[in-house]
Amino acid sequence: MAPGHRRTKSSGPVPPARTLVIDNGAYTIKAGFSSPSIDAPTPSIIPNCLARDRDKKVYVGSELSKCRDFGEIAFRRPVDKGYVVNWEAQKEIWEHEFFDDKAPLHCEPKDTGLILTEAPNALPQLQLNCDQVVFEEFGFASYYRCAAPTLNAYTDIQAIFPIPPRGAAIDTQLAAEILLLIDSGYSHTTTTPLLLGKPIQTAVRRLDVGGKLMTNYLTRLLSLRQYDMRNDTYLVNEIKEATCYVSKDFKADMEQTWKGPKGDRRPGYATSGGIAKDYVLPDYHNRSKGYVRDHDPSAAGKLKALTSGKSAEAAEDILTLRNERFAVPELLFNPSDIGIRQSGIAQMAMESLSQVPFGLWPGFLANIVVVGGNANIDGFISRLEGEIRALTPAECIVRVGKAEDPIVNTWKGGATLAKDVDALSKLSVTKQEYEENGAGWVVRKFRGR
Structure with missing residues (x-):
């Protein structure tokens, strides 16, 4: 090579024109496209299941809306305890919803980026399986897998806790500085302290009570007292x-x-x-x-x-x-009522805070956001705020807020992140990088190593 000549560094592949954001919940999939050119992206809510009615007719995902008789209907769900454990079923649902020619969210994976959520602290083998499916089965151009709570840091927290901003306007595309996220969904309830958009892993706590x-x-209570609803x-x-x-x-x-x-x-x-x-x-x-x-x-x-x-x-x-x-949702606050040896949701939040420096407590306690379907239960937010306030120092301000739409709030955070092409590129892995470095390297990168 001639002296003084420098080889220009390759800028890498061009980022995909749009990103498919999938919040892959156990009960429903929240999915939709987002990009800098899409002003107000909206998600589709898709049942994450295969169902068979009493006439042996099978419904895949969104086809469940066509069912007219839910008596004795049987479900097969690919997600168990918050984690995808049946990729054969999950692939069948994804193919029907995203890759069929007639699918409303049809896309070509090779030209599309993917943001995919998972439950916190997933097992490495499950993460490895997920990465292999995304790149080897479907072939997405780029991919970012993250714990679902982290995406909530990219939503507009000021809308939940309206405080007149001081000085310059707040950029809602930046991750919230400090946030205690409580996610109560179908499989479980988790508390995740988020600092600058990143979870404090040692402080993540899980309660095995969900929808x-x-x-x-409730099925058991009704079957014992009135009709057999099993x-x-x-x-x-x-x-x-x-x-x-x-x-x-x-x-x-x-x-x-x-x-x-x-x-x-x-x-x-x-x-x-x-x-x-x-x-x-x-x-x-x-x-x-x-x-x-x-x-x-x-x-x-x-x-x-x-x-x-x-x-x-x-x-x-x-x-x-x-x-x-009221006895059924009381399990969120007192799971010991049915023999579950875990702390209630308010105590669990305090256990999470006990793992972070005391100086950060005021920030977390003043920004507690609840998402997930159980947040819509009447009286849930006020009861939770009261119980947490009773457990905290008197000088701390406790604010517990529910997202405007707690079911799709995580997806909205992912859609906001997808609008920031540079930030998403730093977090994502391209198919070329996957082929060059292997699946193990991808798992380590998504863990921040």
């Missing part, structure tokens, strides 16, 4: 979402819903102080959806219409819920 466990618990967990999940709430005073609500000693029913038990609600079950003929109404003590007598000569349409199948309404 699935609460639905199963083959109708999809319907029970709808009942849970429509009727359950977090109690402000658990003991007082239990007192109101107490039936009284045998043979001496309490007079207020019928309505239980307004707590009792009736859920009218769908019959999948006249009603494809159930609905909630105030408890009618005389409604049970209407079931006798079938034996009194009246038409079958005169009768309704009704579930009456009393203490089930």
Whole structure:
């Protein structure tokens, strides 16, 4: 080489024109495209399952919306305990939703980048399998795999905790400086302290209570007390979402819903102080959806219409819920009620904080953000804030806020990150780098090593 001649460093491949952001949840997939040219990207919410109804018809992902009879429907889910453990099923769903010619989110992987979420502290072998599928099975141009809570640092925290900014306007594309993220979803609940958009790994805590466990618990209660609902967990999940709430005073609500000693029913038990609600079950003929109404003590007598000569349409199948309404979500705060030897969600948040320097506590306590489907349970945020405030030093300000849409908030953070091409390029791995360095190198890079 001639003296003084310098070889120009290759700038590498051109970044993909757009990025597919997938928040691969256990219950639903939140997916959509984002790029600097897309002003307000919006996600699609896709059931992350394969389903088979009583007529043996199979539904893949979004096809579940075509099902009209959810009685005894069976599900096969690729995600268990928050981690993808069945890639055969997951690939079938992805292919249907993203790679089929008629898919609404159709893309060519070789021309598309990918941001994919995972649960915190996933096993290395599961991460390795995921990376191999992304590059070897689908062949995406670039790829960034991250723990789902981290993407929430790229959302507009000021919208949750509105404080007039001092000086220059805040760039919402930058990661929030300090944030305690509580993610309560289908499989589990986690607390993750985020500092400058990066998780403090030693402080991540997990509670094995999520939407699935609460639905199963409600199924058990209803099956013991009223109808056998063990083959109708999809319907029970709808009942849970429509009727359950977090109690402000658990003991007082239990007192109101107490039936009284045998043979001496309490007079207020019928309505239980307004707590009792009736859920009218769908019959999948006249009603494809159930609905909630105030408890009618005389409604049970209407079931006798079938034996009194009246038409079958005169009768309704009704579930009456009393203490089930608040006893089920109470598991988030007191999992020991059903024998789970773990701390409740408020204590878990404090356990996370105990692993960070005390000087950072005020920042984390003032910026607690809750995401995930369970954040929508009525009364959840106020109860959580009260319990955390009772456990913290009096001089600390405690603020607990729910994202505007807690189900898609993680996805919105990924969409915001995808708009910053330079930042995403530093975090991502290209297919060329994967082929040159191998899957083990990719795992180490995503761990920050």
